Amino acid sequence: MLTKLLLLSPFFPLALGDYSGYSNHGSQIVKGNTFNRFITIWFENTDFDKAAGDPNFAFFAKKGITLTNYFAVTHPSEPNYIASVTGDYFGIDNDEDNIIPANVSSVADLLEDKGISWGEYEDYMPSTGFTGFDFKDTKTHQNRYVKKHNPLITHASVAKAAQRRNNIKNFTLFEEDLKNNRIPQWVFITPDMQNDGHDTSVTYAGAWLRKFLEPLLKNPNFMKDTLILITFDENETYTAQNRVFSILLGDDVIPKHLVGTKDEGYYNHYSELATVQANWNLRTLGRYDVGANVFGIVRAKSGDKLRTLDISKVYNNESYPGIFNSDPKRWAPLPVPDTSAKFAGRTVLESIKRYWGRQQNKSVYKGAPLSIPTFQQPPVYPKCARRSN
Ligand SMILES: *[C@@H]1O[C@H](CO)[C@@H](O)[C@H](O)[C@H]1NC(C)=O
Ligand SMILES: *[C@@H]1O[C@H](CO)[C@@H](O)[C@H](O)[C@H]1NC(C)=O
Ligand SMILES: *[C@@H]1O[C@H](CO)[C@@H](O)[C@H](O)[C@H]1NC(C)=O
Ligand SMILES: *[C@@H]1O[C@H](CO)[C@@H](O)[C@H](O)[C@H]1NC(C)=O
Numbered sequence: 001m002l003t004k005l006l007l008l009s010p011f012f013p014l015a016l017g018d019y020s021g022y023s024n025h026g027s028q029i030v031k032g033n034t035f036n037r038f039i040t041i042w043f044e045n046t047d048f049d050k051a052a053g054d055p056n057f058a059f060f061a062k063k064g065i066t067l068t069n070y071f072a073v074t075h076p077s078e079p080n081y082i083a084s085v086t087g088d089y090f091g092i093d094n095d096e097d098n099i100i101p102a103n104v105s106s107v108a109d110l111l112e113d114k115g116i117s118w119g120e121y122e123d124y125m126p127s128t129g130f131t132g133f134d135f136k137d138t139k140t141h142q143n144r145y146v147k148k149h150n151p152l153i154t155h156a157s158v159a160k161a162a163q164r165r166n167n168i169k170n171f172t173l174f175e176e177d178l179k180n181n182r183i184p185q186w187v188f189i190t191p192d193m194q195n196d197g198h199d200t201s202v203t204y205a206g207a208w209l210r211k212f213l214e215p216l217l218k219n220p221n222f223m224k225d226t227l228i229l230i231t232f233d234e235n236e237t238y239t240a241q242n243r244v245f246s247i248l249l250g251d252d253v254i255p256k257h258l259v260g261t262k263d264e265g266y267y268n269h270y271s272e273l274a275t276v277q278a279n280w281n282l283r284t285l286g287r288y289d290v291g292a293n294v295f296g297i298v299r300a301k302s303g304d305k306l307r308t309l310d311i312s313k314v315y316n317n318e319s320y321p322g323i324f325n326s327d328p329k330r331w332a333p334l335p336v337p338d339t340s341a342k343f344a345g346r347t348v349l350e351s352i353k354r355y356w357g358r359q360q361n362k363s364v365y366k367g368a369p370l371s372i373p374t375f376q377q378p379p380v381y382p383k384c385a386r387r388s389n
């Protein structure tokens with residue numbers, strides 16, 4: 001209450017300057033054109049209609065914007081999580097301990113480039129920066145924490161650097177960070193295998209979300225300039241279109257007239273990257289983040305355009321070939337980013353240009369297409385790219 005009074009008082013301009021509720025390393029907050037904090041919470045394996053029909057998910061949908069044409073990028077879980085932070089899934093068609101090499105950049109690099117703090121809260125993770133494959137419930141011996149649902153720890157560039165790895169904490173530390181105004185500006189939250197619906201049901205997941213999030217929606221310190229994206233990693237029915245239920249929330253950032261409405265634009269997990277990039281005018285990764293549609297509320301400020309696609313045939317239900325594909329016949333090299341990509345005024349991160357620039361003629365990403373490759377229409381690798389590792 002005291003904080004609130006100070007913040008609202010015109011006689012305490014310093015109080016505003018002291019407000020550091022977005023930092024995990026004491027840095028100043030970096031303002032975005034629509035939000036100053038992005039929080040995404042991922043649930044598991046649920047078809048669109050089933051999630052939309054759950055009373056608790058429906059409760060949140062009424063308070064925000066439902067994204068009705070938001071697609072996962074493949075099956076199973078892991079490649080979807082990785083795609084959302086890296087702009088590709090490199091042919092992953094499994095949930096193995098795939099380590100994304102250090103020469104592949106992620107959203108962490110883009111955020112750090114602008115001094116924006118980031119972090120993850122992983123439910124049931126046994127210790128900060130834990131790099132193990134899973135962690136079981138001590139009583140039931142069931143998996144509760146799993147690496148495959150932790151998008152950034154799978155990256156060598158994060159797992160091997162203590163300073164970065166330590167931004168990934170047990171979910172139990174969320175409350176403490178909130179109290180101390182230390183929630184970062186970009187946050188990924190993974191409920192455990194029960195709370196995310198994986199080993200339970202959408203009803204269980206909805207009840208968990210209601211209990212966690214409803215009180216926070218009334219907490220001005222948490223909600224200040226915050227955009228929340230609730231989504232699911234993938235649809236449950238593999239033969240159906242991989243459309244997932246997604247909601248945007250944020251009383252400070254969603255205009256009143258849009259509360260309870262739908263945004264019918266075509267989005268996918270790469271839109272998370274594109275939206276964050278458009279909000280903070282970040283550089284890009286030169287992969288499928290370039291060209292992905294930006295969510296409507298950010299587009300309105302950033303000047304990005306909504307592009308349309310015939311989505312009647314978008315399935316995204318099986319992985320294209322790549323370096324981590326479990327079928328040796330479906331191996332393909334680690335793709336070279338398109339370092340000259342320029343889209344909506346955004347260009348590729350300098351360090352990516354420096355590292356990959358000379359291999360441009362091997363890049364598979366060209367022209368920022370809205371449609372992403374699929375099992376049926378895989379990426380086309382230049383002929384000379386031979387297996388070298
Ligand atoms: C990227 O890193 C991987 C793993 O260390 C290595 O095999 C590959 O050759 C590297 N690619 C380039 C282009 O340096
Ligand atoms: C991690 O979080 C879980 C609940 O999410 C909790 O049961 C566990 O005690 C925590 N572990 C540590 C080491 O904090
Ligand atoms: C993907 O969907 C198409 C169309 O329904 C179907 O033919 C194909 O078998 C599906 N793939 C998998 C892996 O289920
Ligand atoms: C790319 O350029 C290098 C020389 O700079 C050449 O050796 C290689 O064959 C070229 N690759 C393709 C796909 O054209």
Ligand SMILES: CC(=O)N[C@H]1CO[C@H](CO)[C@@H](O)[C@@H]1O
Binds near residue numbers: 049236237240241242
């Ligand atoms: C678009 C969509 O929601 N995709 C499918 C997800 O799975 C269900 C099956 O329950 C299908 O009905 C949806 O079409």
